[in-house]
Amino acid sequence: xxxxxxxxxxxxxxxxxxxxxxxxxxxxxxxxxxxxxxxxxxxxxxxxxxxxxxxxxxxxxxxxxxxxxxxxxxxxxxxxxxxxxxxxxxxxxxxxxxxxxxxxxxxxxxxxxxxxxxxxx
Amino acid sequence: xxxxxxxxxxxxxxxxxxxxxxxxxxxxxxxxxxxxxxxxxxxxxxxxxxxxxxxxxxxxxxxxxxxxxxxxxxxxxxxxxxxxxxxxxxxxxxxxxxxxxxxxxxxxxxxxxxxxxxxxxxxxxxxxxxxxxxxxxxxxxxxxxxxxxxxxxxxxxxxxxxxxxxxxxxxxxxxxxxxxxxxxxxxxxxxxxxxxxxxxxxxxxxxxxxxxxxxxxxxxxxxxxxxxxxxxxxxxxxxxxxxxxxxxxxxxxxxxxxxxxxxxxxxxxxxxxxxxxx
Numbered sequence: 355x356x357x358x359x360x361x362x363x364x365x366x367x368x369x370x371x372x373x374x375x376x377x378x379x380x381x382x383x384x385x386x387x388x389x390x391x392x393x394x395x396x397x398x399x400x401x402x403x404x405x406x407x408x409x410x411x412x413x414x415x416x417x418x419x420x421x422x423x424x425x426x427x428x429x430x431x432x433x434x435x436x437x438x439x440x441x442x443x444x445x446x447x448x449x450x451x452x453x454x455x456x457x458x459x460x461x462x463x464x465x466x467x468x469x470x471x472x473x474x475x
Numbered sequence: 476x477x478x479x480x481x482x483x484x485x486x487x488x489x490x491x492x493x494x495x496x497x498x499x500x501x502x503x504x505x506x507x508x509x510x511x512x513x514x515x516x517x518x519x520x521x522x523x524x525x526x527x528x529x530x531x532x533x534x535x536x537x538x539x540x541x542x543x544x545x546x547x548x549x550x551x552x553x554x555x556x557x558x559x560x561x562x563x564x565x566x567x568x569x570x571x572x573x574x575x576x577x578x579x580x581x582x583x584x585x586x587x588x589x590x591x592x593x594x595x596x597x598x599x600x601x602x603x604x605x606x607x608x609x610x611x612x613x614x615x616x617x618x619x620x621x622x623x624x625x626x627x628x629x630x631x632x633x634x635x636x637x638x639x640x641x642x643x644x645x646x647x648x649x650x651x652x653x654x655x656x657x658x659x660x661x662x663x664x665x666x667x668x669x670x671x672x673x674x675x676x677x678x679x680x681x682x683x684x685x686x687x688x689x690x691x692x693x694x695x696x697x698x699x700x701x702x703x704x705x706x707x708x709x710x711x712x713x714x715x716x717x718x719x720x721x722x723x724x725x726x727x728x729x730x731x732x733x734x735x736x737x738x739x740x741x742x743x744x745x746x747x748x749x750x751x752x753x
Contacts, residue, residue, distance in 0.1 A: 395481035
């Protein structure tokens with residue numbers, strides 16, 4: 355597998371991931387508007403919000419219960435995962451090419467991404 | 476304003492931001508954040524949270540198209556992402572410590588730089604120098620298509636580019652933007668990578684950089700679903716349309732208009748930041 359073929363696969367996967375994420379956000383958004391369209395929208399002052407939209411397990415559980423904001427947030431989490439998936443595939447590609455240097459480089463980037471995401475675990 | 480009205484207004488503003496961002500190559504974030512905070516009075520933290528996810532959407536969504544053109548360099552991108560992701564984590568950490576007013580002022584300064592960049596236009600291209608020692612050991616050189624032929628290029632000054640990428644990542648994490656302009660400067664000016672390769676590799680890197688601060692943003696509640704939903708969908712739609720018409724657009728005029736708009740936004744952002752209104 356050469357770099358170009360690897361990048362083509364990565365590019366197509368990313369686009370599929372974005373479409374899935376956008377569809378999920380759209381579905382959650384439509385549900386939210388059906389239920390809450392007449393409520394006042396005020397975001398002038400920051401409040402940290404409910405815990406169930408601030409951690410990935412909380413989001414998944416609330417989305418499974420059909421809570422519209424959590425479904426939107428689930429789509430956004432899927433979106434955040436697309437670049438991470440990109441790094442994972444690049445890592446596998448470099449391993450297949452036996453390119454040890456760039457496999458290590460990809461692994462470092464992946465570890466930084468995972469350690470950041472663990473904050474919301 | 477009701478939830479429905481808010482969603483429609485933000486959707487329209489974000490689509491416009493994504494459209495202009497794609498045409499000028501500066502990304503949607505630099506318009507979305509001031510539009511939300513200045514025009515709709517949305518708290519800066521919600522604005523940067525929503526902008527950050529829209530940055531990931533446009534970067535990942537456009538990747539397939541860029542790859543097809545054959546310009547981006549995955550090795551250069553991956554290596555420099557070590558710097559941008561560490562920078563992004565630091566920036567996202569700082570975003571929680573710094574006051575909203577200070578964030579607005581820093582954002583204004585970044586907008587000033589972006590305005591300057593769009594007035595100046597893109598630099599010349601067509602370098603084909605050899606890599607220096609470190610870049611050669613890192614196998615960073617590559618080739619890209621020029622008029623149907625493969626043009627070889629080398630890479631210089633990896634430490635300088637790496638340091639600047641750390642800064643680009645920190646700005647991205649602090650302000651929820653892609654900071655693509657800074658990334659392009661680091662590759663094009665500092666590392667002597669051809670402009671086309673720099674811009675496409677930068678687009679690839681933006682999503683990974685933003686993902687590095689997304690976990691922190693999420694756990695702090697910056698990514699408010701009701702704000703991020705219309706922003707993400709709007710920017711993504713605008714960017715996809717923008718990428719289609721890019722071929723026919725008069726980019727020079729557009730960059731000038733865009734430059735004037737963000738110059739005005741920059742001044743308003745800084746003034747409001749100092750007066751404590753944002």
